[in-house]
Amino acid sequence: ACGGSDDDDAAGGSTPTGSRGSAVSAERCAQNEAAGRVTYVTGFQYQASASILDPIAARALGYFDDVCLDVEIQPGTGETAQNAQLVAAGTAQVSSIAGNGDVLVNVANGVDVKAVAMFGHVPVATLMTKPDITDLKQLEGTTLGQKGALPVTIEAMLRAKGVDLSKVKQVVVGYDPSVLVRGQVQSLTGYKSNEPLTLAAMGEEVTEWNPEDYGVPGSIATTIVNPAFLADHRTAVEDFLRAQLKAYAYCEDHAEECVADAAELSQAGYDTDHNVEVWRTETGLVDGSLPAGQVLGQIDEAPVRTEGDFLVQMRQIPAVPDLGEVVVPDLVPSLYSGGELVWPVP
Amino acid sequence: MSTEPAPGAPFVAVDDACKTYGDGEKSVRALAHVDLQVPRGRFVSVIGPSGCGKSTLLRLVAGLEEPDAGTVRICGRTPEAARAAKLIGFVPQVPALLPWLDVLGNVRVLEKVNRPAGRRGSRRGLASDPVALLTRLGLGDVLHRRPGQLSGGMQQRAALARAFALEPQVLLMDEPFSALDEFTRESAQLQLLDVWQDLRTTVVFVTHSIAEAVLLSDTVVVMAAGPGRVAGVVDIDLDRPRHHGQLDTAAMHEHEHRVRQLLETAWNPLEPSGRDVA
Amino acid sequence: MSTEPAPGAPFVAVDDACKTYGDGEKSVRALAHVDLQVPRGRFVSVIGPSGCGKSTLLRLVAGLEEPDAGTVRICGRTPEAARAAKLIGFVPQVPALLPWLDVLGNVRVLEKVNRPAGRRGSRRGLASDPVALLTRLGLGDVLHRRPGQLSGGMQQRAALARAFALEPQVLLMDEPFSALDEFTRESAQLQLLDVWQDLRTTVVFVTHSIAEAVLLSDTVVVMAAGPGRVAGVVDIDLDRPRHHGQLDTAAMHEHEHRVRQLLETAWNPLEPSGRDVA
Amino acid sequence: MRGAARFAHPVFWLPTVLTLLVVAALWSWVAAGNPYVLPTLPSVGRQFLDQPDLYLTNAWTTLSEALLGLLAGVAAAVLVAVLICESALFRRGVTPLAVILNVTPVVAIAPALVVAFGFGMTPKVVVTGLTTFFPVLMNTVTGLRSVDRHVLQVFRTVDASRLDVLLRLRFPSALPYLFSSLRVVFPLSLVGAIVAEFSAAGAQSGLGTLISVASSNSQLDRVFAAIACLAAMGSLMLLVVTTVERRALSWHESQNRR
Amino acid sequence: MRGAARFAHPVFWLPTVLTLLVVAALWSWVAAGNPYVLPTLPSVGRQFLDQPDLYLTNAWTTLSEALLGLLAGVAAAVLVAVLICESALFRRGVTPLAVILNVTPVVAIAPALVVAFGFGMTPKVVVTGLTTFFPVLMNTVTGLRSVDRHVLQVFRTVDASRLDVLLRLRFPSALPYLFSSLRVVFPLSLVGAIVAEFSAAGAQSGLGTLISVASSNSQLDRVFAAIACLAAMGSLMLLVVTTVERRALSWHESQNRR
């Protein structure tokens, strides 16, 4: 009843791949197989986000098979702290978490995971208003809708614009973004790749206020691994990311096909059109924010520290954890040679 | 008073009543073509073998069961109308007290529920003083005990007091003294006769004691079972007031003997295996 | 048989038993210094005014209540041990049938629960054939009816059959015939005497009928109330077997008279207001 | 026969149908004014027509989680109730634990559940079991104690074993209470299963997952189609319990029709 | 007096304390091995010591939501139970509705709740009320019907009004059932309030909000400190119900001590 890794039909992607182990040496294949089944927990279900759709596609395309990995993909609930805890406990080996900030908060609270990759270099959160709001200052004296807690990036943005937060009434709203359109709230937090798309699909026009425009740091989709697993099976982690990155590239060109793979996996109803939009939006954010000279997926201590300092400043964590213990900066670059993903692996 | 029936008409009239419990194969014919006419102010005892339908007949009169055929009239009305007019007092075969109320509360709750009867204005001592009533029944010391803390006979007396306090026009009593010793029973009987005479209440009284039936009643109705029917009627034409000293008189014995004979014929054919074992 | 007590010792012995219900102000002294000695195989009736503690005494013997002072012994053992040895059959004052079982089921369930008693091996017809037992009690037609579908007397007979079927060494019965008509009662009495004689059962029998007590018993214990105590003991030295024909004999009347007198003195001081109303 | 005839009679189904019609009318009126809050009924209906399989398979997942959880939860509750009823010490020991389990929100222990029971069906069954446990426990405890005093005395005079008293006396006496709680927890088990699907990682299917996915996409019609499935299953479960109860408790006052 | 003495006696509190000690020992053992799943007990304790105010104020918010919801839910349930018991038509009409309300996940109707009740405390009270409604309803219905046949007959012979039968007969007869359900819903109301804070609109404080924020930050010590608050409140509520029950039902078999 778990994962899709048992049904081999799912591997029938449109690019035919070689047989098991075709992309690795026999020795590396044996090392990867020694890792056993690798359980990957997604951020939220099989939504077509970065670090969800790409591993799904990697499985469907047979890339994991090619590198001798036995990967099981489990849908997450959207509560990324749970992902961190599952990885730290060893119930899952690899997972995706919203961004570096979330990693730092979890680590600061004692959850022992290592960050091996990240995708976007901008915050994923956004603040939506109706077009009549032209200055964030106007939000004072109005109601702001959020999903349980005001994202720190949004808070920082508002503070940066000099908004007195004590004058903004915050309420928790459900999943339904139409509270904004109906005027029950004057601003609403959301994910760039979700609510704005939904509202757009409804034909509603909204203004997005993005924290990065106000110098607020952030990130999208950080990959975390169990430290012991990384120590014991580093090649497996490497080749997991290798396959994921290869699939990422493939899906950038074949969004519909990859989303179809995810749709097939999902038994609980799947909005294909919406998810294609989600994927396009997210890859746009990821690609658009990739710093020059870096490879996709690369995680360095510097941006993580920036986010860490920011979180300390926002009183989210008492101090930045020892990043040397958290961030594994050299893993992703080692997957590339001359800016190209190494595939097959010698 | 609006409760007066047409002159000469019986106050309680059961006409050709039939009652069958359940349906299909499992049905039980409890009563078949039972007639019972009780003129106003009469004291009628019903006696009969266990299971012959005495309680069923009483419930029919009280309107607690519908007859399958035949009619029941109280003072010319349906039992429902009679209940609505607060004419009926009912003492069931089990005490049926409210376990969460004490003895006094159990007597008072029914009075309260029966309130419109108070409008008759004819209230005498009885209802207005349930404590005295209970004391006369020997429950003066246990007014504030709950049913669960009473002996069987005390519970029965509490149920009795509850019915007396209603001062009903028709008093339907189902073996009300069965759990009482001879002397307590005598005292309760006297009190019943008091109520009956003072209020001109019509009484239908189910009992298993032939002596009691003869001592108290104007008429004894003997029922037979299988299915329940009236086996005979014995009129007790002895002077009133009667007293327990009369119990050993020849006239009394004569009546008792007639009732016993009727009862024996009513009983015998039913359980042939019952008596020959000795 | 291991149930034999020391020769001469009473089979059921209540010594100086006291029982008070509740505590503090609300306490009720139900029994004060009650003695009762029943030799093996004896038939003892207990009679007394309502509320004098007869049921309490029976529950004490059955070990259902603990005496506050004094001791209870059955065959030299505590009531608990006697229960464990499956010596006791108990007929409570209310039928106490299981509403979800039919009549036959109610008789059988107690047999099943009492199973080790079967090991005595002495089982005769009774327990092995509850249907015959029930038929003799006039319940042959209602074997498969549930208690809610029975008349009051039928329920009482079912409870009786349930106790008989246990073939107990001590049969404790609390007004077991109170809801039965004269003839059904006679038949049930005969069956009780059968059981008693065949099994040499020791019987403690609570009743309100003086005639019944005298007719059936070897000894009648008269109790008085306030608090419950033994007011007197009448030995009935009449020949066995007795029969209902004897009811009108002088010897019987003589005994009845003595019991009635004892009972009257036991009753009178209690409820002084009870009798002077006429 | 009579049972089936009962269902077919208008008196039986007409009130239900009428209420549902009134609700539908109200619904349509609200939905017309607030299209973002309530989907229109036709759009919900179309969901079923378009993808009956989707709802059937997901409903089946949730139903099987719910039923397994019920089995576990009710069995555990009855067992603990028996122990509580037989021993005051046990009661004092276990009651606080039961309360803790009862008030702990699933979302807080979801990671622990997944760690303990994996990604499969087990954590959902456990959550459902926990949801159903407490109501059944409380009612069964009261029921096991609500034994007629006189009948208990009769059983005690024959030195009935605790087991006999339990099985032949206490348990049947507890049935009216047990069934009352079953009428509560049969529908409630669906809520347990759904909450588990919402909050524990590894939910691939089930109406809870469907609602979660659909609501993250603001697909109101899908959310409410799933709720309709839940309501239908819940009503059916209630009907089953009530029917069994009617037979099992034919001797009890509560089943008297007037 | 006797009540207070009862609590002070070791037989009363020792089993509870012992169980809690055993649980604590087990807990510590698991927490040592899986610090990501369970926080250590000292760290939970430190939470209280460091920020007692935080927990007190949030607990108060949740408690007041729970109590208001209880009031509304229990009142509504008893009312509907009376109507159901008095009219079979009403029963058939209203039962499906009750089931629908019972199985509808709060998260799904959160938007509707906002529209209907705004962002204040009302939607939480409504959700709590809905949570407590069904268990009380089901038990009260059974209870109102479980009237001794003979007593009912006596009442009918004096033509007792429906209201009198209800208030003086059915209602007291239903009390054992009502209290059973109250023992369920008093702690359950806390869960209702928390779920409402999780998913319904406008929660700014309350233990649910605290748990939701803390668990999304993996602040396990804070999550479990909040759960400890909930458990304490739930146990206290249960104790209150049980104490009241003991007095109100002193006449009922279920309160017999052996």
Ligand SMILES: Nc1ncnc2c1ncn2[C@@H]1O[C@H](COP(=O)(O)OP(=O)(O)OP(=O)(O)O)[C@@H](O)[C@H]1O
């Ligand atoms: N459970 C109880 N709690 C308190 N008092 C009780 C309890 N049971 C009996 N009593 C009291 O004890 C006394 C004796 O009661 P008991 O039932 O033994 O009388 P009894 O002789 O059997 O009377 P009856 O002939 O009416 O059945 C009575 O005053 C009664 O009120």
Ligand SMILES: Nc1ncnc2c1ncn2[C@@H]1O[C@H](COP(=O)(O)OP(=O)(O)OP(=O)(O)O)[C@@H](O)[C@H]1O
């Ligand atoms: N509710 C019922 N359902 C089915 N059968 C019933 C019901 N009530 C009574 N009966 C049956 O009807 C017949 C008459 O019962 P009823 O109670 O009227 O007898 P009774 O004359 O009062 O007997 P007793 O003297 O033993 O009280 C019996 O055969 C009984 O089994």
Ligand SMILES: [Mg+2]
């Ligand atoms: Mg009768």
Ligand SMILES: [Mg+2]
């Ligand atoms: Mg007695």
